[in-house]
Amino acid sequence: MRTPKPCGPPLPTTDAYIYSRFSNPTVEEFTQRMSALEGAESGFATASGMSAIFGSFMAFLKAGDHLLSSASIFGSTHTVITKFLPKWNIQHSYFDLTKPETIEALIQPNTKMIFVETPSNPGLDLIDLELVAKIAKKHNVLLNVDNCFATPPSSGPSNWGQTWLRTRRPSGSTDRAAYWVVSYWAKRRW
């Protein structure tokens, strides 16, 4: 069997791996490889899609922020946005995924993130990601994409300046891993 070449900077070998729940070489390598595939600087691996989504909300949103989300989203994500986020005073509004022209008018001064699920589950609705990325960049808003069905090459580069979130299935429908990656632009902003 061919041994894959390590990508990214050399892995730390000493202090970093003191407790496997925090970090371990296997997860580190998975994250580095997925970030490289996505063209992102760094990322996080999680054991489920919902932890990736929740983690990205918790990392980038704070009390008083507004999240603008497409309405066609996975049911559990809808629950997190409508039932959990308000507990931390994070507001939200929804837009129609099939009407990207309505997005700009819904952006508020406190909008921190646009969240889209594309292709959506189960309707398989699509949105022009490049267009949404341009709108997000123009308004200095993060773009967070739940991209559960598509592969990195088929769904475009993450260097449009966004937090690019891919829930589970990096290689097939039985995968039980998920991850989200962070672009340089997102890291600079936060």
Ligand SMILES: Cc1ncc(COP(=O)(O)O)c(C=O)c1O
């Ligand atoms: C689009 C989408 N996002 C998120 C999730 C949640 O992923 P998980 O079940 O790994 O938490 C799913 C699960 O089917 C999904 O289809």
